[in-house]
Amino acid sequence: xxxYNSNEVLQYLVENGIIDLGNVEKDMKKQKMQKILLxxxxxxxxxxxxxxxxxxxxxxxxxxxxxxxxxxxxxxxxALYNHYCGIDESKPxxxxxxxxxxxxxxxxxxxxxxxxxxxTRIGNxxxxxxxxxxxxxxxxxKLTKLMLDEWAHRLIKNNNMSKxxxxxxxxxxxxxxxxxxxxxxxxxxPFKAVKIDGKRMFRHERKKASETQIYTRSExxxxxxxAWDDFENRVKVHQLSPLAVLFQFETGVRIGELVALRYEDxxxxxxHVQRMWRRDAKExxxxxxxxxxxxxxxxxxxxxxxIESARKRQEELGVSTDGYIFxxxxxxxxxxxxxxxxxxxxxxxxxxxxxSHKSRKTVISSMIDANMNINTIREMAxxxxxxxxxxxxxxxxxxxxxxxxxxxxxxx
Numbered sequence: 001x002x003x004y005n006s007n008e009v010l011q012y013l014v015e016n017g018i019i020d021l022g023n024v025e026k027d028m029k030k031q032k033m034q035k036i037l038l039x040x041x042x043x044x045x046x047x048x049x050x051x052x053x054x055x056x057x058x059x060x061x062x063x064x065x066x067x068x069x070x071x072x073x074x075x076x077x078x079a080l081y082n083h084y085c086g087i088d089e090s091k092p093x094x095x096x097x098x099x100x101x102x103x104x105x106x107x108x109x110x111x112x113x114x115x116x117x118x119x120t121r122i123g124n125x126x127x128x129x130x131x132x133x134x135x136x137x138x139x140x141x142k143l144t145k146l147m148l149d150e151w152a153h154r155l156i157k158n159n160n161m162s163k164x165x166x167x168x169x170x171x172x173x174x175x176x177x178x179x180x181x182x183x184x185x186x187x188x189x190p191f192k193a194v195k196i197d198g199k200r201m202f203r204h205e206r207k208k209a210s211e212t213q214i215y216t217r218s219e220x221x222x223x224x225x226x227a228w229d230d231f232e233n234r235v236k237v238h239q240l241s242p243l244a245v246l247f248q249f250e251t252g253v254r255i256g257e258l259v260a261l262r263y264e265d266x267x268x269x270x271x272h273v274q275r276m277w278r279r280d281a282k283e284x285x286x287x288x289x290x291x292x293x294x295x296x297x298x299x300x301x302x303x304x305x306x307i308e309s310a311r312k313r314q315e316e317l318g319v320s321t322d323g324y325i326f327x328x329x330x331x332x333x334x335x336x337x338x339x340x341x342x343x344x345x346x347x348x349x350x351x352x353x354x355x356s357h358k359s360r361k362t363v364i365s366s367m368i369d370a371n372m373n374i375n376t377i378r379e380m381a382x383x384x385x386x387x388x389x390x391x392x393x394x395x396x397x398x399x400x401x402x403x404x405x406x407x408x409x410x411x412x
Contacts, residue, residue, distance in 0.1 A: 036084045052076040056083050057107035086183045096185055099136040105176045117280050125169050140180050145193040152194050156201050163202040210395035214362040223345045238337035240310050244326040245341050250303035252363030255356040259332040260284050262323040271297045292382045364393040
């Protein structure tokens with residue numbers, strides 16, 4: 001066993017000409033440059049004037065992008081290297097702040113997700129809690145654990161934050177400083193050392209009252225009658241949207257998944273949920289929300305009747321639908337045509353407006369009430385963890401009188 005540490009070995013190799021540190025650094029930069037060019041989302045072109053151009057993310061410019069132009073491809077690659085590595089030639093590295101680091105980190109973050117809403121949410125957090133504050137103007141090399149500890153605790157107290165709000169907000173601080181470590185601006189992320197006593201600091205959130213989160217049995221029955229009436233009387237431009245509402249109460253699919261359903265997704269008594277309408281991008285994507293992925297949902301007899309009713313109406317109208325179950329055009333039924341019906345029916349019943357998501361909670365709560373296996377419920381809901389199912393989708397559908405009667409029977 002030798003007594004030399006790695007620094008001593010490296011110094012010996014350099015001093016004796018065994019390795020050339022300059023060549024090592026060049027090779028490392030070359031490898032990093034290749035990774036940057038592979039991940040760069042914009043095209044690199046040579047114009048008629050001979051200059052090489054591309055774009056980089058910059059929220060201060062139109063469409064959140066700024067053009068870079070150089071006299072040669074090599075110089076353009078060097079400019080991209082400096083951009084992604086956070087090197088500002090006008091400032092030394094030790095003056096880099098969270099304010100200058102954030103746009104570059106956000107650009108890298110956007111390459112790791114295909115959900116624009118997530119990037120938008122991060123942008124909103126930046127504007128609300130970071131932009132023009134003192135902490136973002138401090139050089140990252142001077143950010144200490146004590147400084148960040150005070151910032152984090154003030155953030156929670158001043159905004160009366162819940163645990164979820166705090167972690168959504170501090171994704172920026174934590175991951176941007178991780179990025180600074182990757183850039184070798186700092187050796188370690190000081191925010192990792194900040195500890196929060198959750199029991200004392202975070203605002204505790206009570207689970208919302210059941211009657212605000214689901215449709216009661218009587219409300220569901222009234223709503224279904226109104227939806228069937230609307231379908232039969234053809235009161236909507238989107239004639240099949242009332243059927244879409246009815247179908248959601250039989251399956252618990254998300255509204256984005258609902259409008260994207262095709263006949264090819266139906267296989268006997270099962271529905272293959274595999275795509276969704278993404279409202280922000282206004283397009284169909286071939287995946288569902290979250291990390292669970294595709295799933296199978298059992299179709300009730302009523303669900304099958306609804307599908308057959310949609311098919312017959314489409315045949316009667318003689319329309320081309322590109323296979324969409326609830327559409328009378330080649331495009332998916334309008335997301336808003338469905339969501340507006342919930343508002344209409346709630347207003348007619350004289351109750352607080354409950355969204356389509358509340359029908360999903362109603363279906364999942366009904367399955368729990370029926371003592372279905374929780375793993376089956378979780379899979380059909382598309383949840384990765386049954387805790388999500390229980391914590392966010394389990395509500396009591398009983399009336400007050402029914403609960404009293406249940407209590408009497410339980411303790412008799």
